[in-house]
């Protein structure tokens with residue numbers, strides 16, 4: 406496994422992390438025992454960068470991650486987030502909420518200090534300086550090592566950095582979601598902020614395993630995502646088929662191509678593919694061995710232009726790049 410320091414920090418993170426959200430909810434049935442095995446296999450393969458949030462499974466995910474990594478705490482970099490209120494009650498970036506949320510996360514994770522603490526969404530009703538100021542206090546108190554933002558705009562990142570260094574921006578970034586390439590990516594580079602792409606496999610779509618949205622459970626999050634709506638889905642499926650074609654020519658999986666493409670974007674990119682399954686985890690780790698030619702990258706880039714549909718519902722879109 407290749408490891409690099411995350412942004413301005415001394416956190417030496419594997420360039421492929423593990424997104425733990427689906428171990429609690431969003432993508433169909435879950436199984437704690439299987440998830441714990443997957444978390445251990447990750448560490449055994451040199452993957453040390455784990456992503457959770459207080460809101461995933463209403464606390465279940467942090468408890469699960471904390472339990473799995475308890476005996477091997479010193480080997481793991483644990484990133485968690487606050488800002489989404491429980492039971493879909495909106496968001497909060499208020500200073501007092503940051504402090505109580507952090508205490509609750511520490512307790513659920515069973516640790517003394519969070520390695521990387523993100524604000525999950527910039528709260529439009531609270532100046533980002535205030536949210537980040539409270540997070541900086543948490544650093545001073547020794548409860549948090551480094552601070553990150555999720556789905557923040559270039560402007561918010563610049564304002565936040567004036568209060569405290571920002572180590573990482575977590576944002577959706579993949580072959581089919583490219584918003585950050587406009588301005589945010591460059592701002593991160595100017596400010597030495599690492600990019601942590603979430604949903605790097607297009608919520609499973611770019612793996613080629615999702616050929617029909619009827620496979621989704623009623624409470625599967627993807628049912629609400631425009632990219633997966635019938636007409637868009639049909640068009641997008643053609644793109645995945647072409648991706649599978651390129652993967653076939655290279656002798657790898659489409660999922661590995663999607664991750665290799667992200668890794669090619671720069672040494673400051675640390676994708677966190679999500680899976681509860683050991684098999685997928687191992688496949689994803691092996692994507693670091695795949696090298697893409699300039700021609701393959703431009704083929705993939707031209708495919709991306711054919712993608713149809715927004716990446717979130719209307720209400721979800723209002724909170725991104727904020």
Ligand SMILES: NC(=O)c1ccc[n+]([C@@H]2O[C@H](COP(=O)([O-])OP(=O)(O)OC[C@H]3O[C@@H](n4cnc5c(N)ncnc54)[C@H](OP(=O)(O)O)[C@@H]3O)[C@@H](O)[C@H]2O)c1
Pocket residue numbers: 423424425426427432456457525555556575576602603604605606607608609610612614660677678679680681682684685686688689
């Ligand atoms: N900051 C934010 O707002 C935000 C938002 C969303 C996610 N995240 C974080 O980012 C992480 C990753 O994103 P994500 O989970 O939404 O999407 P993703 O990584 O793009 O895709 C996850 C889906 O892909 C499937 N999968 C993974 N590896 C596979 C493989 N090799 N072959 C076939 N299928 C594979 C998983 O299946 P199984 O479920 O069957 O394992 C799951 O359904 C999350 O776990 C979470 O920690 C953050």
